[in-house]
Amino acid sequence: MRFVPANLVLYFFLVTLGVGGFFFTTVWPEPKGFYLFILLAGLGGLGVALYIYYTKRHHAQLVCPVGSDCNVVVNSRYSVFLGVHLEYWGMLYYAMVLSSYGTLLLAPHLFTKLILSSLVLLSTFGFFFSLYLLFIQAFILRQWCIWCLLSATLSIAIFITSLVSAPEAMTLLAGISTTIGIVHSLGFIFGMGGATALLFLFGKCLRDGKIDEGELTALKGLSELIWLGIALSLASQIAHYVANATTLATSGPFITQTVALFATAVTTAITMIIFEPVLSLIPFSDVGGEVAPSPFKPLRKPLFITLAVMLTSWYVALAMSYLHLDNIAQTLAVYGAVLVLMIALSLLVEQRLRKARHKL
Template sequence: MKLYISHEIFLWFGLLLFGIAGFFLTVLFPQPAGFYAFVAVAALGGFGVSVYVWYTKSRGKQLICPSGGDCNAVVQSKYSKFFSIKLEYLGMLYFAAVFLSYSIILLTPQFFAETFRVAVMLLTATASLFSIYLLSVQAFLLKKWCIWCVLASMFSLTIFFIALISAEGAAAFLGRMENMLEMLKFAGFALGMGGATSAMFLFMRFLRDSDIDEKELETIKDVSELIFVGLALTVMSQFALYVANPAEFMESSLFLVEMLALFLAAFAAAVFMIIYAPFLVFVPFEKIPKEDRRAGFVALRRPSFVLGALALSSWYFAFATNFIPEYGLLALLFAYGAVLALSVAASFLWESQYRGGPAAK
């Protein structure tokens, strides 16, 4: 059995990182220009996803979906069209329209009346509701997931969220909701840290017999879903707090490092769940002979430990930034780097218990 990871998965992560990178535009540019730039970048990411799905389907190829889902069953289902129009066409049209609209608003805001902005806002609201509908279809009707469809929905929901909080009067409203937003943020931390800690604990427990079976893998996946729910709550509430007090947060190195840690936690968890988790049942956690069919999966063992350590330590460091005094950006980055280095070193030591790889004949 050979290990094969399609290059298309790297495209998925590239689009994800491209969309996430738009967040930092809100810090680099004054408001609301930074928000408009974020929306434009997210729209480009969504357009890229839609183009990829269209390109793959139009050539009769199969979508790569290694996360345990079934992308092709989703994109070929009866729900893949809306009034006989393929959803990838609607996706390309919508994301292109949003990108052009917000790019024009960003570059020439004086030429557009409030009516135009409201119309664009209604468009993003409609698209976000449609995205929630499509996610519900995957969860409850098809009971299958497509990571490309989920990514497109994430971009759509992000666009609406950023467009909403960039609207006039949003900052004042969010300022009045500050206590509620703080509660949501820490609820997100509880779910995210709890999910990451529980997944790591289960991983350790299941390795007592030096093997991860299908049932144990599904348990880890189920618990890990809490991480992404917690991440959504934490990031959205923290970003809303930033909108309510932009001057305060823009001067805060703690805020920047906290968001960086959360993004790294999300990225590490996503890489683990999408690329590595599907192969865990084949990864040997004991010494095996070279002719064993699982020998080719030994290379996945150490990265699995490292990714778990990075995600867990990033969650705890992000949480700690809410309680430590303000320091310079370089000092905080150094501290975060030291925490990551220690966590990686610990993961190496842990993985060394299972080292040895394939035994010689």
């Protein structure tokens, strides 16, 4: 054992601890068996978060069992979310899972349907946040942290198991429709508000003719706020559907709202992957009648289109909550027509802005 690094022993111990709990769901296929699995998965996840916290605090190096550079990931600019390091978010989430399901095992009579449904929502949020972090590693950093992957795997396992362990999930979620509605509203406040603020900040940058590091940092913060809104909106959207699947499966406004929310996720992802890393290099003005020589010139119009689709999708999704039109084809047609109009308007703004700056 002396030839095996201690942190690798810890890694495989946490894997065994977190995933091995599945054994209890096979020999004890009832809610308590699933709760025990979630408890062990939460303990494994907490161990991962604590280990990352320890290594960063003591300026140590994470050892990756598969040879990738975990340190690039855990020390990147994306290792902070809403001003808080991700390991703190991880410790908070897994501590909540441990305390909740530990109490549920020992004193199930203390948990009402409302609390049980809230636990499902908590795991749903953890699931979407894990997908966000996987997206960052795969498409932006293009580096994988095996410790982060373990945490994401455990978080996804907790989400799936929390759903399976709630045989009355539909009834439970229907009973907290007000809470789901509040979460949905918060999602729109963060997401649509962040997208609107991002557009205004982007407009200010264009008027100044440049984007400095401070503004790039602000844009990144707004992107994180938008992702938080997307996670809350989609999580509550799924919860709402599970509780009212029969009715919502044929609801035009609900289907269109869901499509629009996914469109916000896609356009936000495109913005982060393609545009954000080179935003300060994209020329937005003509100099001497010629566009400033730059290989990033072709990104100018797609950027305006992407931002137009993002913002329009947020507002259309909000409008669908108040639209009294059940036909799916009609609501999707309305969404498509508004998108076409706003894309055309964004291209007109881009053209006029470019010409105005050229005259200056």
